[in-house]
Amino acid sequence: MKPRVADHLNKARATIAEVARIVNLHKYPDDPRTVLVRGLMATLDQHHRGVLLLIDSGVVGSAYALVRDIIRCARFGLWINSRAPSDHILSLYREGEFVLSIPEMNKDIEAAYQGDPFFVELRDRLAAKLDRYSRETIVRVGHFHLDPKSGLNHQDEEVRDAVTTATLCIVMLASKFLATQKHAVESKQVEALATAYAK
Numbered sequence: 001m002k003p004r005v006a007d008h009l010n011k012a013r014a015t016i017a018e019v020a021r022i023v024n025l026h027k028y029p030d031d032p033r034t035v036l037v038r039g040l041m042a043t044l045d046q047h048h049r050g051v052l053l054l055i056d057s058g059v060v061g062s063a064y065a066l067v068r069d070i071i072r073c074a075r076f077g078l079w080i081n082s083r084a085p086s087d088h089i090l091s092l093y094r095e096g097e098f099v100l101s102i103p104e105m106n107k108d109i110e111a112a113y114q115g116d117p118f119f120v121e122l123r124d125r126l127a128a129k130l131d132r133y134s135r136e137t138i139v140r141v142g143h144f145h146l147d148p149k150s151g152l153n154h155q156d157e158e159v160r161d162a163v164t165t166a167t168l169c170i171v172m173l174a175s176k177f178l179a180t181q182k183h184a185v186e187s188k189q190v191e192a193l194a195t196a197y198a199k
Contacts, residue, residue, distance in 0.1 A: 001055075001056070001058075002156055004156065005055075005156050005159055005160060008160050008163060008164075009052050009055060009056065009163060011197060012048070012052065012163045012164070012166075012167045012197070013049075013052055015167055015171065015193050015194075015196075015197040016045060016048050016049075016167060016170055016171075018193055019170065019171055019174045019190055019193060020045055022174070022178070022186050022189055022190055023041065023174055023177070023178065023186075023190075025186065026181070026183060026186075028181060032089050032090060032092075032093040033080060033081070033084070033086075033089050034181070035093070036077075036080050036089065036092065036093060037077050037080050037081050037173075037177050038177075040073050040074075040076060040077040040080070040173070041077065041170075041173060041174060041177065043073060044070055044073055044074060044077075044169075044170045044173070045170070047066045047069055047070050047073070047166075048070065048166055048167065048170060050063075050066050051063045051066045051067055051070070051162070051163065051166055052163070054066070055159060055163070060159060063159075063162065064162055066166075067162045067163075067165060067166045070165075070166040070169055070170065071165065071166070071169055074169035074170060074172065074173045075102070075105060075106070075109065076098065076105070077173045077177070078109045078112075078113070078172070078173055078176060079100070079105045079108055079109050080092070081173070081176055081177050081180050082108070082109065082112035082113065082176065082180070083108035083109065083111065083112045084108075088100070113176070116176075118172075118175060118191045118194070119172065119176070122168055122171075122172050122194065125168070125198075126165055126168060126169070164197075164198070167197060168194060168197070168198065171190055171191075171193060171194040171197070172194070174190050175187045175190040175191050175194070178190060
C-alpha cells in the first residue's frame with residue numbers, strides 16, 4: 001500500500017475515533033428513536049473499522065461491500081433521527097422492518113435537512129459516489145469477466161474515495177444526532193472534524 005493511502009486510512013481512523021469520543025461525552029434517553037440511532041452509530045463504527053482492516057489486508061472488494069452498508073445504515077439513521085413517525089419507529093423497533101422505500105426515505109431526509117448547509121454540502125459532494133457504490137459490485141464483476149487476466153484491480157484513488165464516503169456518512173449522522181439531542185456545541189465540533197478530514 002502506498003504511503004499516501006496509508007496516511008488517508010490513518011486520518012479516517014482518527015476522525016471516526018474522535019467522533020465516537022465526542023458522542024460518548026453524554027448520556028442519552030432510552031426512547032426507541034434514540035436507541036435505534038445509537039445502535040446504528042455503533043454498527044457504523046464497527047463497519048468503518050472493518051473497512052480499514054480489510055483494505056490494510058488487501059481485501060478491497062469486501063471493504064467496498066461494507067462501505068455500501070455504511071451508506072445504507074447512515075441513510076436509515078438520518079431518517080430515524082429526523083422524520084420517522086413514532087408509529088414507524090415502534091414498528092421498526094419491535095419488528096425490524098422499514099415501512100418506507102429508499103426513495104421515500106430520501107425525500108423525507110431531504111425535507112428534514114434542506115436548510116442545513118453542512119448536510120447540503122456533504123450531500124452534494126457525495127451524491128455521485130453514493131449512487132456509484134450502490135452498483136459497484138456488478139460493474140466490477142462485469143469487468144472481471146470481460147478480461148479475466150486483469151483480476152479485480154482497485155486504484156488508490158478509488159480506495160480513498162470509498163473510505164472518504166464511508167467516513168463522511170458517519171460524521172454526518174453523528175452531527176445530526178447530536179443536534180437533535182440538543183448538543184449544538186458538540187454537533188459543530190463534529191462538523192469541524194468533517195471539514196478538517198476532507199481537506
